[in-house]
Amino acid sequence: MDDAPVTTSPAPPRRPIWQRPVSRRAVLATGATGAAAAALAVLWKGNDLSQILDHVRDLTHGYQGALSSERVRVAHLLRRSGFGATKAELDHFAAMGQTAATEAILNYSKTSNAALESQLPTIDLGGTPQPTAAAIQAWWLQRMAQSARPLEEKMTLFWHGLLTSGLDKAGPAQLFTQNQLFRGMALGNFDDLLKAVSKDPAMMVYLDTETNRKGKPNENYARELMELFTTGIGHYTEDDVRESARSFTGWTLQGGKQLRYASASQLVPRLHDAGVKTFMGKTGTFTGDDIVEMLVRLRATAVRLSTRLFSFFAYPNPDQEIVNHLADTFQKAHYNVGAVVRQIFTMDAFYSDQAYRALVKSPAELVAQTLKATGANARGYTAAAAAMAPMGQVLFYPPNVAGWPGGSSWINSSTLLNRINFANAAAQRSQASMTAQTLAQLSDTLVDANVSPTTRDGLEAFAAAHSADQAGLLFMVLATPEFQLN
Numbered sequence: 184m185d186d187a188p189v190t191t192s193p194a195p196p197r198r199p200i201w202q203r204p205v206s207r208r209a210v211l212a213t214g215a216t217g218a219a220a221a222a223l224a225v226l227w228k229g230n231d232l233s234q235i236l237d238h239v240r241d242l243t244h245g246y247q248g249a250l251s252s253e254r255v256r257v258a259h260l261l262r263r264s265g266f267g268a269t270k271a272e273l274d275h276f277a278a279m280g281q282t283a284a285t286e287a288i289l290n291y292s293k294t295s296n297a298a299l300e301s302q303l304p305t306i307d308l309g310g311t312p313q314p315t316a317a318a319i320q321a322w323w324l325q326r327m328a329q330s331a332r333p334l335e336e337k338m339t340l341f342w343h344g345l346l347t348s349g350l351d352k353a354g355p356a357q358l359f360t361q362n363q364l365f366r367g368m369a370l371g372n373f374d375d376l377l378k379a380v381s382k383d384p385a386m387m388v389y390l391d392t393e394t395n396r397k398g399k400p401n402e403n404y405a406r407e408l409m410e411l412f413t414t415g416i417g418h419y420t421e422d423d424v425r426e427s428a429r430s431f432t433g434w435t436l437q438g439g440k441q442l443r444y445a446s447a448s449q450l451v452p453r454l455h456d457a458g459v460k461t462f463m464g465k466t467g468t469f470t471g472d473d474i475v476e477m478l479v480r481l482r483a484t485a486v487r488l489s490t491r492l493f494s495f496f497a498y499p500n501p502d503q504e505i506v507n508h509l510a511d512t513f514q515k516a517h518y519n520v521g522a523v524v525r526q527i528f529t530m531d532a533f534y535s536d537q538a539y540r541a542l543v544k545s546p547a548e549l550v551a552q553t554l555k556a557t558g559a560n561a562r563g564y565t566a567a568a569a570a571m572a573p574m575g576q577v578l579f580y581p582p583n584v585a586g587w588p589g590g591s592s593w594i595n596s597s598t599l600l601n602r603i604n605f606a607n608a609a610a611q612r613s614q615a616s617m618t619a620q621t622l623a624q625l626s627d628t629l630v631d632a633n634v635s636p637t638t639r640d641g642l643e644a645f646a647a648a649h650s651a652d653q654a655g656l657l658f659m660v661l662a663t664p665e666f667q668l669n
Contacts, residue, residue: 226641226663227599246633247536255631256281256534262669263496263542264288264528265333267552270620270628285528289370289521291332299329304561308356313444316350319359320568320578321561327551328559338369338524340547341495343579344586346380346412348389350579354443357385358579370521373488373513374479377412378472382448384436390584393436393445397456400428407584408474414483419463426460431471479518485510492523497533498541499590505532540668543593546574546602548669553606553661556629557613567609573601594667606661610654619653622646622660630665638663 250256254277261268261276265288268276276284287294306314306322327336342365350358361383368376380386381404387393390404405427409419433455436445460469463477478484489509493501508530509523516522527533544552550567559567571577575598581587622642626632634642645659660666 226638226659246539249539249631249633250534250536252631253277253281255633257284258631259534259539260284260288260528261333262548262552263337263533265330265337266327266548267555268628269555270624273628288334289525289528291335294331296331299326299331302329306359308359308446313354313356314359316355316579317565317568319355319362321564322359323362323578324547324551324554324568325559325561325564327547328554328564334524335366335369338520339365340545341492342369342376344581344589345491346376346386347581347584347586348383348385349581352443353385353388354441355579356444356446357383357388360446361385362579370524371519373484373518373520374476376520377408377475377479381408381431381471381475382434384445384448387434387436387448388442388445392431392434393442395428395432395434396454397429397432400425400432400456402428404428405431405474409478411585413478413487414481415487418481418483422461423463426462426469427474429456429458429460430462430469430474432456434471480514482510482514485513488520489513489523492520493527493532496524496527497538501532505530540665542669543589543591544667544669545587545589545593546571546576546598547578549574549602549667550605552629553609556657556661557609559609559612563609563612567605570601570605570608574598574605599667602667603662606666607658610658610661613654613657620657622656625657625660629660630663634663634665638665 250259254273257277257280258268258273260281261273261284276287279287303325304318304322306319308314323336323339327333327340330336339362343362346365348358348361353361361380364379364383365376368379381392386404390407391401392404395401395404402424406424408427409424410416433450433452434448435451435454436442436448438444438446455470457468459466462469462474465477467473486506489512490501490506493505493509509526512526513519513523532538550571554563554567568578575593576587620628623632626634626642642659642663646656649655
């Protein structure tokens with residue numbers, strides 16, 4: 184008896200390769216099939232993924248004269264002061280001109296954010312259960328991508344990376360409250376900000392201020408206040424740490440049965456060491472606020488904070504002349520952070536060849552700018568926040584009290600593939616509502632219409648073969664080495 188004929192269902196059609204997750208082989212293969220695989224192999228040409236980081240570094244020095252164009256200067260400003268721009272936003276600010284655009288960005292309190300506030304999900308701090316980590320991460324990422332006041336969010340990100348607290352100890356509601364504190368004092372007085380964060384529940388839990396008691400001082404916060412938040416190592420002694428810790432005694436948390444849920448802080452006088460202390464050569468019955476005031480006034484604090492701000496917005500390792508100028512500004516402005524940021528955005532060094540594409544986008548910057556280009560709904564922001572983890576950054580969860588190392592550490596063979604795959608998924612999700620744009624328009628908005636010959640060849644080859652694939656074309660621009668740079 185003959186065997187019955189075997190029937191098979193036709194295999195489901197496979198998505199084009201440029202719509203599938205990118206693999207290590209797709210990036211490296213020189214003979215890969217599929218338009219995007221071949222193009223990506225051109226964009227990230229190399230025999231080993233370890234060469235990718237060198238490639239990105241090389242690109243930071245290959246665009247001399249790019250900032251001679253005012254449109255590119257404005258685009259550069261929008262990337263550094265915020266999270267990039269849509270085509271409409273870039274057109275708007277470019278029409279204003281660099282000077283007016285800078286003023287509008289710095290004076291963001293005059294810009295209404297009502298449209299964003301009406302779209303944000305409600306975070307109920309008094310409800311049961313408490314907000315989740317995923318909820319506050321998505322909420323903040325939506326602010327980054329949609330805010331009409333981008334510098335406000337960029338400074339909030341800066342403070343989160345400097346005055347760190349994390350979900351490994353503090354609770355989501357506490358981190359959310361701290362995030363609002365940073366936003367409200369983003370460009371304000373550093374003295375005021377440090378005094379406020381010293382009593383902030385998230386910080387008190389994270390660095391154990393809550394356990395700091397008369398007779399049993401806990402030195403964690405006192406040490407990090409000097410080592411990381413103000414002067415840096417080499418400007419204080421162990422005696423200064425001990426005396427500072429005594430000054431901060433007595434603050435406790437209230438409003439929750441567990442420390443992670445406490446919502447307010449208060450000073451309990453009987454737990455405070457009101458005795459005489461000697462700190463940095465001065466003697467008195469100091470409180471924590473007194474310690475902050477003495478530290479903020481030191482030249483070492485001005486130098487360290489100015490260096491951190493310039494490196495965050497412009498480029499690493501600034502010349503001493505630049506640092507001294509910014510430190511002078513900080514001290515003359517009575518420790519106003521906004522005065523320093525204004526100086527950075529208006530100095531020649533910010534628009535120098537050395538500054539252009541000198542920074543690698545952090546995952547937060549990359550994801551926020553990608554979402555600007557592709558759009559997202561509430562679920563999309565939650566997914567995007569989760570997608571940041573394999574890129575090396577989880578919002579509200581820094582690796583340690585020193586924050587994220589940043590810089591070139593953001594890019595390695597694993598994180599790069601996750602960055603590219605996120606761009607791919609975001610582009611595919613947006614294709615139904617996407618406004619058609621040419622390669623020239625996408626390139627202008629996302630990479631200043633300024634790419635290497637290698638990148639240009641890869642993009643043009645893809646566009647020539649797949650001109651109708653808007654999502655694929657957008658993905659290819661987002662996958663370029665140039666887009667990884669800020």
